[in-house]
Amino acid sequence: MTDLTPAAIETLFTRADGTYLFARWGRPIVPIVFGTGDATLATVKGAIEAVVLLAGHQMAEHDPELGVNLMVFFFRDWGELLSVPDLDRLVAGLAPTVARLKAAGASQYRAFRFDEAGAIKAAFVFVRMDDAMARLPAADIALMQAVQVILLWSDTAFSTRSPLVRVGDTAVLHPDIAALIAAGYDRILPNVAQDASHALRLMARLA
Numbered sequence: 001m002t003d004l005t006p007a008a009i010e011t012l013f014t015r016a017d018g019t020y021l022f023a024r025w026g027r028p029i030v031p032i033v034f035g036t037g038d039a040t041l042a043t044v045k046g047a048i049e050a051v052v053l054l055a056g057h058q059m060a061e062h063d064p065e066l067g068v069n070l071m072v073f074f075f076r077d078w079g080e081l082l083s084v085p086d087l088d089r090l091v092a093g094l095a096p097t098v099a100r101l102k103a104a105g106a107s108q109y110r111a112f113r114f115d116e117a118g119a120i121k122a123a124f125v126f127v128r129m130d131d132a133m134a135r136l137p138a139a140d141i142a143l144m145q146a147v148q149v150i151l152l153w154s155d156t157a158f159s160t161r162s163p164l165v166r167v168g169d170t171a172v173l174h175p176d177i178a179a180l181i182a183a184g185y186d187r188i189l190p191n192v193a194q195d196a197s198h199a200l201r202l203m204a205r206l207a
Contacts, residue, residue, distance in 0.1 A: 023114065024152070073126050119192055127141065147164075189205075
């Protein structure tokens with residue numbers, strides 16, 4: 001049984017400008033991770049695989065259009081992104097975005113690309129390993145990023161509530177968020193929704 005209400009679900013997909021927008025991946029996910037050692041690489045890919053499995057979605061070895069469609073970057077300074085070859089061609093407005101994130105002292109950012117129907121076709125995850133982020137276990141960071149990239153959540157969805165909870169020394173996905181991710185990938189539901197009544201359809205699959 002979930003504690004989520006239709007209004008709470010609606011909030012998770014209502015953007016700061018008041019528009020409701022839900023989107024899920026419309027193709028298998030093909031991830032690649034930059035800036036980590038082998039141990040952390042395995043942790044990040046493991047978290048992505050776990051969340052994809054929870055969603056009932058698929059992963060693949062190759063995307064026929066893009067090769068890879070989920071890029072995860074770990075780095076120390078936002079300026080490092082400007083030297084990544086061709087990244088500015090994949091992420092529109094990279095330079096001004098980097099300047100804005102640097103000025104705000106941001107530690108993470110996600111950018112999405114969509115297919116003609118509006119489903120997610122690619123995502124770019126950027127994690128700046130500042131002092132606060134570096135103190136977190138790699139598994140916590142990996143799971144947090146995997147959760148936030150599996151659906152197009154509101155830009156304010158987790159500003160006051162984490163999608164993770166601690167069980168002893170281990171961070172796990174909050175049961176409500178886990179159930180919502182699974183509901184979001186129900187085959188009967190569309191890949192994209194812009195009407196807030198969609199939240200009621202999600203709620204119906206949580207009961």
